[in-house]
Amino acid sequence: MVTVEFLGPIGKEPMNLDVRSLQELKEQLHKDPALTQWLANSSVAINDELVNDMNTLLNDGDKVVLLPPVCGG
Amino acid sequence: MLELFEGRVPVEKTLEKWYQANKERNYGAFVSFVGTIRDEEGIEGLSFDIYEPVLRSWFESWQEKARKDNAIFYMAHSKGDVLLHESSYVAGIFSPKRRVGLEMLDAFVEDFKANAPIWKYDLKNGQRIYAADRSTPMEGAGLLK
Numbered sequence: 001m002v003t004v005e006f007l008g009p010i011g012k013e014p015m016n017l018d019v020r021s022l023q024e025l026k027e028q029l030h031k032d033p034a035l036t037q038w039l040a041n042s043s044v045a046i047n048d049e050l051v052n053d054m055n056t057l058l059n060d061g062d063k064v065v066l067l068p069p070v071c072g073g
Numbered sequence: 074m075l076e077l078f079e080g081r082v083p084v085e086k087t088l089e090k091w092y093q094a095n096k097e098r099n100y101g102a103f104v105s106f107v108g109t110i111r112d113e114e115g116i117e118g119l120s121f122d123i124y125e126p127v128l129r130s131w132f133e134s135w136q137e138k139a140r141k142d143n144a145i146f147y148m149a150h151s152k153g154d155v156l157l158h159e160s161s162y163v164a165g166i167f168s169p170k171r172r173v174g175l176e177m178l179d180a181f182v183e184d185f186k187a188n189a190p191i192w193k194y195d196l197k198n199g200q201r202i203y204a205a206d207r208s209t210p211m212e213g214a215g216l217l218k
Binding site: 007008009022025026029039040041042043044045048049050051052054065066067068069070071072073 | 108121122124126127130150161162182185186187188189190191192193194203204205207208209210211212213214215216217218
């Protein structure tokens with residue numbers, strides 16, 4: 001099971017999903033129409049490391065976070 | 074050193090602390106930046122969410138760069154609400170000579186705007202409104218689109 005957290009303005013409660021890869025995660029998240037706009041512009045971190053590779057595998061207990069567009073300062 | 078505050082950053086105390094900790098360490102320059110909330114667009118203030126684990130990694134990567142030039146970064150940022158004319162962001166660098174400090178702080182603040190995991194909201198009419206039009210997707214955004 002993988003935990004998915006939605007940061008900042010996404011405003012969605014964390015989810016637990018049975019997925020083994022980012023590709024499977026993408027398919028699951030696209031089932032929620034409210035997430036479509038955020039999936040297009042959010043970065044992804046696995047266990048607090050930003051990732052850029054869709055082939056990244058997910059392990060049981062991993063924490064995935066979605067980071068929408070930022071503006072500090 | 075990275076410090077986070079609930080509400081405004083205490084600017085004077087923060088700069089004084091950084092200065093006192095480094096004034097006898099043979100740095101030739103201390104360059105600082107203070108960001109202050111302006112009265113514009115009818116806002117009552119700004120509010121911030123921060124994702125601390127990734128912010129700390131981001132900051133540490135800049136600290137590594139600074140170490141190579143024998144410099145050191147400091148940063149303080151607010152969480153939650155910050156009102157008009159208060160400050161939400163203070164950054165500084167101590168460096169052996171001024172040029173390294175001036176250039177690195179400029180690059181640091183620009184990258185901070187683009188890649189630090191902080192979300193800004195306008196406080197307006199008692200509401201907290203995401204500043205979508207001023208926000209920038211981070212590196213690697215859209216991986217799951």
